[in-house]
Amino acid sequence: GAVKVDLEDVAVGGVIRDDQGRWILGFNKRLGQYFVFNAGLWGIIDGLLLLKNRPCDKLLIRTNSTEVLQAIHEASSLTSFSALIRRVHNLFQEVGH
Structure with missing residues (x-):
């Protein structure tokens, strides 16, 4: 997800x-006053929620926040103190990746 402050x-x-780079759909949501790190997680969560009921063989997530990607990669769905990171991991399983 992208973030605009x-x-x-x-x-x-x-x-x-x-897989050919063709646009399927876009989304956006206003969060109000929010930490940029958490906003990046919400962008990923919203994208994954949209994919839950769509066929998907492979998934590639791109974000401009290396901190968000690193936190998702290093944390597990069971040990993360962040409810948002746990939600991302749970959605990965629901989407099938």
Whole structure:
């Protein structure tokens, strides 16, 4: 997901594409005042929620936050103190990846 910060007002969004890079759908959501790290996680969560009922053989997540990707990669769904990271891991399983 992408993050835009404007006067402390945070929004997230993203694009879902097929394996050829063709646009399938886009999404965005206003979060209000929020930490950028958590907003990045919400962008990923929203994208995964949209994929739950769609056929998907492979999944590639791109974000401009290496901290978000590192936190997701290093934490497990059972040991993470972050409810958002646990949600990402649970959605990975639900999507089938």
